[in-house]
Amino acid sequence: MTFSKQIPLLLSIFFFFFPLLKASDPKPCYTASCIHGSFNGKIQVRFPFWLFPKQPESCGHTGFNLLCTNHHETTLKLPNSETFLVRDIDYLQQRIRLSDPKNCLARRLLSFDASESPFSPLHLLNYAFLTCPKDDVNSPPYKPIHCLGNSTTSFIATRLDLVGSMPPSCQIFKKLLLPVSEPIAYMAGFAGDLNDQDLWLKWDSPNCSVCEGRANWRCGSINNITLQVQCFSSVNSGTNHLNSI
Ligand SMILES: *[C@@H]1O[C@H](CO)[C@@H](O)[C@H](O)[C@H]1NC(C)=O
Ligand SMILES: *[C@@H]1O[C@H](CO)[C@@H](O)[C@H](O)[C@H]1NC(C)=O
Ligand SMILES: *[C@@H]1O[C@H](CO)[C@@H](O)[C@H](O)[C@H]1NC(C)=O
Numbered sequence: 001m002t003f004s005k006q007i008p009l010l011l012s013i014f015f016f017f018f019p020l021l022k023a024s025d026p027k028p029c030y031t032a033s034c035i036h037g038s039f040n041g042k043i044q045v046r047f048p049f050w051l052f053p054k055q056p057e058s059c060g061h062t063g064f065n066l067l068c069t070n071h072h073e074t075t076l077k078l079p080n081s082e083t084f085l086v087r088d089i090d091y092l093q094q095r096i097r098l099s100d101p102k103n104c105l106a107r108r109l110l111s112f113d114a115s116e117s118p119f120s121p122l123h124l125l126n127y128a129f130l131t132c133p134k135d136d137v138n139s140p141p142y143k144p145i146h147c148l149g150n151s152t153t154s155f156i157a158t159r160l161d162l163v164g165s166m167p168p169s170c171q172i173f174k175k176l177l178l179p180v181s182e183p184i185a186y187m188a189g190f191a192g193d194l195n196d197q198d199l200w201l202k203w204d205s206p207n208c209s210v211c212e213g214r215a216n217w218r219c220g221s222i223n224n225i226t227l228q229v230q231c232f233s234s235v236n237s238g239t240n241h242l243n244s245i
Helices: 003-023 105-110 160-165
Strands: 050-052 065-068 074-077 083-090 095-099 119-121 123-133 153-159 171-180 199-203 217-221 229-233
Touching: 105 171, 105 199, 123 160, 153 160, 171 199
Parallel strands: 050 065
Antiparallel strands: 065 074, 074 083, 083 095, 095 199, 119 199, 123 153, 123 171, 217 229
């Protein structure tokens, strides 16, 4: 057998044993993920988040617990709401992007409540949800929310100051402050189907942006009661608990 023919064999041996080597080396606070192996776009979980059941609670902060589903999706449950799917975590800007597992974010936003969680909306805008006779709003510029409503009634979400431009047959169902990611995106015309976007939330503390902004440094807690954090070297250590500066 030539050497080049042995490479695939060597690689498969390496990839078979590599996870075992990692598993036998206890580094519970190393970045975790619900998906095994490398996959572009997988959600990397690290401080202040912690991933159940792959990491102990001590790897993260209260309220930052994420959970893997049986389908290897990463989820977040806020105290006063059902589970969201985690789409992205921006550790530098301290933002998390969420979506509704049932693809009906509009329904979730109607009763959204981030209180008692460490997260808050990026921006809030005054919105109105309206119910309209289906036939009056089934063409542009109106974009009924596809997952709400029934055979006769459509739901539409719009900025409060645009309610006057809706057909007079529509009735206000609910007025609320809606969490939005970019106020600019909503400035023109009607909101459209709220399900076309995801929900971005931010967290202000613990504040890890200084550590995250430096290559090869990671954030960790000094103490699990206060929100004090410190930067740790992630080079060679793979944990949040070594080589503090
Ligand atoms: C905080 O740390 C102490 C000492 O290390 C530990 O006994 C306690 O369980 C921790 N609390 C939480 C919420 O992790
Ligand atoms: C459709 O929804 C509206 C508003 O919720 C309700 O008043 C109406 O009875 C519903 N119609 C049907 C056919 O379910
Ligand atoms: C986090 O700390 C940095 C540096 O001290 C500061 O510039 C930034 O505004 C802080 N972020 C928040 C959300 O408080």
